[in-house]
Amino acid sequence: MKLKLKIWRQKNAKTKGSFVSYDLDNVSPDMSFLEMLDALNKRLVEAGKEPVAFDHDCREGICGSCGMFINGYPHGPVPGLTTCHLAMRYFNDGDSITIEPWRAKAFPVIKDLIVDRSAFDRIQVAGGFISVTAGAAAEANSVLVNKHQSDMAFDSAICIGCGACVAACKNASAMLFVSAKVSQYALLPQGRIEAKTRVRAMIAEMDRQGFGSCSNTGACEAQCPKQIKLTNIARLNREYYKAF
């Protein structure tokens, strides 16, 4: 395949960025989107030019490192996939592809397609845990957990922290991300004990980090590569009301 790429290039947080166009030949439909960028970068580096910087690591859709805005969609146009899993067979010969970093006040651009998502970590530090010290836990089966609840907790817990929900949201809200963690613990008996302090601390930190408010549009759910449900946000709101 032959592609026309329009990629956001930005030297660092202090300089202004702009789109730069590249033509790329010989793209195999079996390549992943990141491998396609690898091919472009190989060409750039061999010519002594700086490659396009982007975060990536596991390349199997689970670490949450990668993430870019592709033709107006976080992680590209196919639902349920991270950028590293997006195969080039979903594109056509001759396509123009526009590639940008996540855009959100709380995620400042570091370089090219890399943004600073440490705000997510700070929200988790504020309360995303159950306070158990190593060695203190009771025998695992002494705490029974309803299978249905446990499975629902799992469905919330699979969030990979990539930030696509924030990038998709017109308000750059982090509600889906926060609600996934709050839900996981709210659904489990182990997590109920600290439920009130947790939800208050996490919401307060979320607001401090400069994320926008939720207006229940649902773009986050539509774009989440792990298909985390909007019902988590409803649960988060309920937990929050109950916490006062």
Next chain:
Amino acid sequence: MITLNAKIPEGPLEEKWTKYKSTTKLVNPANKKKLDIIIIGTGLSGAGSAAALGELGYNVKVFCYQDSPRRAHSVAAQGGINAAKNYKHDGDSVYRLFYDMIKGGDFRAREANVYRIAEVSNQVIDHYSALGVPFAREYGGTLDTRSFGGVQVSRTFYAKGQTGQQCLLGAYSSLNRQIKAGTVTMYPRRDMLDIVVIDGRARGIIVRNLLTGEIERHSAHAVVLASGGYGTIYYLSTLAVNSNASAAWKAFKKGAAFANPSFVQIHPTSIPQLNEFQSKLTLMSESLRNDGRIWVPKNKGDKRPANDIPEEERDYYLERRYPTFGNLVPRDVASRAAKERCDAGYGVGDTGLAVNLDFRDAIKKQGKKAIENKYGNLFEMYQHITGLDPYEEPMRIYPAGHYTMGGLWVDYELMTTLPGLFSIGESNFSDHGANRLGASSLMQAAGDGYFILPNTISNYLSGEIRTPKVPTTGAEFDEAEKKAKERIEKLLSIRGKNTSTTFHRRLGKIMWDYCGMTRNEEGLKKALKLVDELKKEFWSDLMVPGEGADLNQELEKAGRVADFMELAKLMITDALNRKESCGAHFREEYQTPDGEAMRNDSEYSYVAAWEYNGDDEPILNKEPLKFEFVELKERSYK
């Protein structure tokens, strides 16, 4: 020569750890606050130990190369985590888990260490469960388990195909709790460039801030490497593409012995390579072998679609060769059997480098829904990557580099031969011998981090309570920083024509061809020569654009590949030295007539701990393996 003192406590196997814990030296709470510990890596072992040490009151600094500790590669483990709970009432016990690991590792691991990890496995499950890790459950609310390759009991706890992610996020949550408490400081986006040794003890590290390119100095009373394995030496592997050996390699060059570097696990079930730009091989969990049947056509070069090949023309070669364990033989055995069939011309797919993993019978028997419940996310992942539907036709799989049993040599206290430097999780060599059984890596990493290191490190730190905060201004820090900067300058100044990835790919091919699933003397000697040539070419024809004082991903890669070039030689040297076949190390010269591994206990029942010797050949130190509690046996899965 270094002395290898494993410091194994006296007494019966089942009492060693209890006795050790009761008699080891402690540090009182007031002194803990004054002691600094550096940890490299935030996977299950790194994040777990950081949390546990922080909870104890030590002052902990943690480093990782990712933008967040939640992305460490433990996140990608799929199938599960073992524990000897015996919840299925199928005869499991701490002893049986220990024995399975010793046998699975082909009698090349230390008895006392293996027994201890089996012992703490139950505590790990209790802890993760309390942390809210959503493991699979039965309808009555108890925890569910499943069986995994190489064993006959059901002891693997799991969270669908995302057990590693769920355990890692559990570890990350406990790490976060300590960050909030102020006992742990997190330093993401840092690459460790060197270990600083003062008066023969590990006292600090040099790191590069990957955002700014700044070289930083950090000091401590002890340094812990939790930096993972080196399977990415093959370039294509199941690991995260940025996983690297650099921290362990720098430790080796500062005096920590490297044990059994050639023991590398090639995982049998990964999606085969599809394109020449491929950057990684995606694993399909071993748990799939519980229900999937592996086969190739009975006729050479049969190119019909799998579903058109009738039953009597299919060769279920694992079931044929190993009737007792069938499709559940250990990974090394399954990988070699796949390679054997493909090399003989029976492979499937365009390249002939793949075998079928077929769910037809399981779907017929259990229904599509049941299979979807167990493996839904894996099937989906397979379909996205290959464009093929595994509910309708068999998956195609092939072995891929996966896990390194080899690593830094550690004693019973998990300390390397460099005093004050500890190594935990995959970065050490200790528990898996020559082959790791499935679902044991999460167990070992979590066990090391939460429950073993916090007990053993106090014995060392109790001798450090009079050492004041280590200054970062001494000559040793100056020297280490200077060397790190010089190497960066050198990498940037070559200005050749090829990318570090190109060199990495070529190095990976050499290692895969000659030091992979099977090895022989001629090939290994050839590989030594090829690696030497490639290394020269690397240092004269590498291109790293940009500058050092900036975010520069090409520079990061170049440094890692430079270290892999050196490690490759040590792996080959180790493989050449070990003139036997054991576990994942299969020397073609040493096999039975029907192609099984032939161990040589009288000459090679030892851990090969290699010592750095400057530009000269590394020095081989041997730790003899004594088997006091199990009988050495031929490892048979027939």
